[in-house]
Amino acid sequence: DTGVSQDPRHKITKRGQNVTFRCDPISEHNRLYWYRQTLGQGPEFLTYFQNEAQLEKSRLLSDRFSAERPKGSFSTLEIQRTEQGDSAMYLCASSSPHGQYFGPGTRLTVT
Amino acid sequence: AQKVTQAQTEISVVEKEDVTLDCVYETRDTTYYLFWYKQPPSGELVFLIRRNSFDEQNEISGRYSWNFQKSTSSFNFTITASQVVDSAVYFCALFTGNQFYFGTGTSLTVIP
Numbered sequence: 538d539t540g541v542s543q544d545p546r547h548k549i550t551k552r553g554q555n556v557t558f559r560c561d562p563i564s565e566h567n568r569l570y571w572y573r574q575t576l577g578q579g580p581e582f583l584t585y586f587q588n589e590a591q592l593e594k595s596r597l598l599s600d601r602f603s604a605e606r607p608k609g610s611f612s613t614l615e616i617q618r619t620e621q622g623d624s625a626m627y628l629c630a631s632s633s634p635h636g637q638y639f640g641p642g643t644r645l646t647v648t
Numbered sequence: 649a650q651k652v653t654q655a656q657t658e659i660s661v662v663e664k665e666d667v668t669l670d671c672v673y674e675t676r677d678t679t680y681y682l683f684w685y686k687q688p689p690s691g692e693l694v695f696l697i698r699r700n701s702f703d704e705q706n707e708i709s710g711r712y713s714w715n716f717q718k719s720t721s722s723f724n725f726t727i728t729a730s731q732v733v734d735s736a737v738y739f740c741a742l743f744t745g746n747q748f749y750f751g752t753g754t755s756l757t758v759i760p
Contacts, residue, residue: 539692570748579652579739579750580693593746628693637683637748639693 539563541640543629549646550619557615558643562631569612570637571604572628573597580628586612619647650675652742654751661730662759669725669754671740677701680744682716682723687753688736699723730758 540563550556562569567588572580583602585593588609598604601619606612616623626642651674661667673682684696697707699716707714711728727734737753 539695572748577752579741579752580748582747582749585746595747626691630693636695636698637743638695639685641692 539638539640541629541631541638543627543640543643545643546641547644547646549648552619552621552647554619555615555617556619556645557613558627558629558645560612560614560629560640562611562629563633563638564610566631566633566638567609568632569606570630570632571612571614572630574626574628574642575624583614616645619645621647623647650677650742650744650747650749652740652749652751654738654740654754656754657752658755658757660757660759663732664729666726666728667730667756669727669738669740669756671723671725671751673721673723673740673742673749675742675744677744680742683741683743683748684714684723684725685739685741686736687739693739696725727756730756732758732760734758 542561544559569586571583574580582595583598584604586606589606601617604614624647626644628642630637630639653672680701682699686694704716713726715724735758737755739753740751742749
């Protein structure tokens with residue numbers, strides 16, 4: 538257990554529905570990252586927060602994706618109008634100067 | 649452009665053998681960090697090591713050691729006397745410009 542938690546761990550949804558995932562980072566870490574990982578691939582960077590400010594967004598993050606970190610603590614990642622191609626593991630990580638620690642991930646299946 | 653290459657897709661070794669996982673990175677930035685992560689079958693990514701671009705000292709932690717060579721842009725990872733519990737996918741990653749870039753991973757199987 539790295540101290541980073543994600544909820545839910547699994548989500549099955551129908552195409553076209555909206556989904557929201559939550560990440561609770563290690564409390565003293567001010568940096569938070571979201572990644573997406575598909576089978577056989579390494580994690581792909583989606584977005585990054587320093588406290589409540591979203592400082593970087595990947596081109597992978599289409600307008601259907603939005604992320605927030607309202608008080609600089611937990612973060613949410615929302616996907617609107619889900620598509621089958623969104624099926625993946627969504628990983629959250631928080632970091633300190635010493636390292637980056639990942640949560641267990643939320644596995645999304647879009648049917 | 650930033651890139652991490654892990655040319656070895658899959659490796660199998662017999663228990664107690666040593667194994668080296670290769671990682672080659674590309675970046676024009678002078679300040680960057682390199683990481684290794686382990687992803688066991690359970691799926692959670694486990695942080696192993698972080699090195700910054702100014703520190704080329706090799707590091708040893710138990711059976712694990714890392715060799716960082718800026719001249720060849722490599723950050724290789726060696727497991728000595730491998731054990732079955734080392735079976736996992738190992739990812740090398742580059743952090744620069746506030747973004748992480750991961751390789752495609754090397755799947756290591758240690759055969760008892």
